[in-house]
Amino acid sequence: MDLLRVEGLQVRYPIHKEPSIKDVSFIMKKGELVLLTGKSGCGKSTLLKCINLTIPHFIQAEMRGVICIGDRNTASMQVQDIVSLVGIMWQDVEAQIVNLKVEDELAFGLENLGVEVSEITRRLKVLKPLLKIDYTAFIHSLSGGQKQRVVMGAVLSMLPDLILLDEPLANLDYESSKSFLAFIKSLTGMGKSILMVEHRLDMAAHYCDRLLIMEKGVLVRDIDDRDAILEEERKRKFFRTLQNGNSRQESAVSINNLSFSYGHKSVLSNVSIDIKAGERVVVLGENGCGKTTLLKIISGLLPVRNSENGMLKLFEAPVHKKRKGQEGMIGFVFQNPNHQLFMDSVYNEVCLNGFNDKFVEEIVELFELDELLSRHPLSLSQGQKRLVAVASVVASKPKILLLDEPTIGQDYDNLHRITEVLNALNQRYGMTLITVTHDKLAAKALCDRVVEIAQGGISVGGVEIVDQYFS
The missing domain is CATH 3.40.50.300 (P-loop containing nucleotide triphosphate hydrolases)
Structure with missing residues (x-):
């Protein structure tokens, strides 16, 4: 029937x-x-x-x-x-x-x-x-x-x-x-x-x-x-994975015995990890385990009192409430692109916090946005909005790039493009990439190390954890 x-x-x-x-x-x-x-x-x-x-x-x-x-x-x-x-x-x-x-x-x-x-x-x-x-x-x-x-x-x-x-x-x-x-x-x-x-x-x-x-x-x-x-x-299964020779000994993000709660609900408990400058780290875990919370803490969207809740450092410097001297160091791509699209055209969106005109032009070319530049960001499909959101954050040329589900709503070609561009920026400019994803292809393409969050704690390992997690 x-x-x-x-x-x-x-x-x-x-x-x-x-x-x-x-x-x-x-x-x-x-x-x-x-x-x-x-x-x-x-x-x-x-x-x-x-x-x-x-x-x-x-x-x-x-x-x-x-x-x-x-x-x-x-x-x-x-x-x-x-x-x-x-x-x-x-x-x-x-x-x-x-x-x-x-x-x-x-x-x-x-x-x-x-x-x-x-x-x-x-x-x-x-x-x-x-x-x-x-x-x-x-x-x-x-x-x-x-x-x-x-x-x-x-x-x-x-x-x-x-x-x-x-x-x-x-x-x-x-x-x-x-x-x-x-x-x-x-x-x-x-x-x-x-x-x-x-x-x-x-x-x-x-x-x-x-x-x-x-x-x-x-x-x-x-x-x-x-x-x-x-x-x-x-x-759609084949994706190129890269060996990253760009990681340096300098620490980009250092977390020591960090805990965080929403009211009486504990989310992260005594978490410790050291992420090197230029490293690509993928964060895995089930819904609600604290992955986005971890990114928000690193970015400063959630406050951390170092003396009470552990220690957070960016490039060896302790993070203070006002983050003086650390402005512009971090770029954060949110899970929902509608939360960070503000301008009246894609071109103005990418330029809003652009590092300089030359770098903005490079980003527009890498993400192949030419046909969308005159469009209003909110008139785009959800997948296109995601692409523009990633490009606009990357255009500020942050030292540390936090990516919360950057490939949501992406077809295979766009997913491949995003991961290729992010890897290229990591290689050319030494951007540190910290990516939360539920997509196996994206995880394997953007991974030097894996952080898996479970029951408030974390375990750290190599690329092999991706295959184990998605098996």
Whole structure:
């Protein structure tokens, strides 16, 4: 039975001359898990917005073609008609959260549909082993990956016939990704259909029934053969790893017996590590273990009193509250690019804190941003925003570069480009790279040493830990 039918879909935003989607047609059957992939900005998220009526009801765009859910044409439907049929999780999960506490967020959609309290309680109990989150927690205290789990749970709890997922694995650690994929695969056995936009084919390809590939707004391939799907996944496995000869004996970041808590909740306990200038360190660990907290402490976004909570030094100098003399030493790429894009064009964004004009030109060329320079940063796809955020921070030429999930939302080519550029900057200018990632390819490409955080403590080892962690 056909659950979703898309025929001749064409979409053009008012700010663009060319359509973002061009004559896209496909059918999804009941109980199918379909994986949709393609380069950043090719129209994947736009397609999802059309299916759940975000376009044209909330986002203005010229739209032609037919979309049917079951036997109903969505052109004749209102948003309130579709919420019980189609659930969606966006790339920017923070924009989808409306409550202060986890349990309230999970129950919000069900309450609006008038579901009985006993049924709400039952559904949330079923989801708890998958989400692995304290239902009484305040959402602002959660990590990016934990927030993604909350939104995922809120969507899944409503049990819509069609579930749309936009980069659902982006912020999830390896074990959570496997659990999530197994769970949504089990939903297809209950007759639910899932259309998932995802770049991490190494994880998702083994679970999907079909693979759709888009290029520049056009659906170019529809693959339903298992061997052909896995062949597409194998094409994206090769990444060049570099031996770094740039590390020096000088210490860039030195942490000794550092502890940190949020209120009564201990996150890091007696952590000690010495990172050399020019070294590339990858930080691994499950969602909520303290990876982003560690970066925030190094950057100064979270205060550390050296006398009470251990010692933090940058280039052998103790860090004080005002960090006098250490300004501009550190660049920090946040997990959510929307939190650090401020200017009215990509060019002005990259120039904002640029080291000098010549270096800015070098960064624009390395990241291949020429075609995006006149665009407003917030008009870009999430993957393109990430690329611009990385470039704008790198353009300040920091000595220490902190990267919190720098490859989220990146297609294979952009992921390769980002890691190649970061390695080039490490080699040319001796930038110290400290990268938090859940992506195996990025971890292997940006790694001299690995720091794994678990239960508040850390273990340190070589590149071999990456293979062990993702096995």
